[in-house]
Amino acid sequence: MATAQLERYPSLRSSVEFRVLDDLSSVAVNPESGEAHALTPVATAIFERCDGTMSIAEIVRDIVDIFECDGAQAEKDVIAFLDDLTVRGLIDW
């Protein structure tokens, strides 16, 4: 993966209502599209790091540490997930 891509900084769109639940799953509501999304605990861990201060590379490192998973697979999946969030209008760059 190109280093430049890993140095991008995702940021949760300010209009999105995001609520983490007791089991660390979460609900994200996009009022602009009128859609709500259920996020698994893993997705939540990625999503809540989208605060504009962490690069993709840093988010991947956190995810690998927390979930003790393979780095290459985590990088691929985090990027795919962030792309999905972008399409859904939940994050900006």
Added chain:
Amino acid sequence: MTTATLEAVPALANGTSAARKPDARLVRRIEIHGVSAEIIAPRSLAPSLAIMLRAYPTAPSVSEPDIRITVTRDGANWRVAAPSFSYSENGGAGAAARRVEWCLISEAVRLWTGMIHVHAALVATADRSALLIGPSGRGKSTTSMALALAGLSLYTDDVALIDRETLRPLCVPRPVKLDYLARRLLADRGLAIPRGRILGECIDRTILPGLPPIDEPGPPIVAAIFFSKERARQAEARPLTSAEALMYLIRQSVSERIDKSGVSDGALALISAVRCYELVPGNLDSTIQAVLTLMDAPGKSAAVSHGLPLPDVVATNGTADGAHRLIARQT
């Protein structure tokens, strides 16, 4: 035999049409969970209304009930008018009576602001309750009635009411709807319906087992079990995350919602308090056993799964089937 029948119906015995003769009015007053209702209808609707409303608590007369439902008849056409709804029914007295009860419960749900509403069956043992949640046709009524026949209390088979403060369930004594196949299946388990106690698929609630005291809250809810549209030979359950459960719950609730400000507090409180599962129903025996097992499971939801493999992130939030996508209702 024919003569006796005519004598029993004076309008016919006199050689006039019953429809043309002024129909005396009946008034039925109900009070349930703090909401009062008055139903005014032609007396000829009495037998059908009795099946639909017999289990509702009768209330003393009040000058201004919260809900007033008026039924009028013009030939074959019955008009049912409620504060928020007005319907014409030409399917006879049975259709009119079913509409009256539907209007009653629909109006009441709007007024029960201190309650969480879920389109669900709610069953209880002596010390714990479970919600069986899902759209119509997924087996909630059949499963819950089978559990009632096995000795559980049946607080409702489709309109679950939960006190927002205590999260305890309350009984809603609607007639239970069971189609012919369900009735035949349950007959083997002891379901017996006396003549004259069924209207279409609606069965007089008072003749069915498991009716708890209407004014007393039931035991705490320990599980919310979402009935899948899929079917299996043997019932299968999987834990749901709280977020998944919230989505499913809100789709089946009038009172709870997701809007621009987020998720309603009642839905959050309920989901946080119970274990949440998706159940793929199987044959009735295995479905009943699965519900009982899930009710007995210890602790809060087993859905916490920090160790999920990462590919699930994308799969769970994928667009393929829209399973986790919800068009929020706008306020």
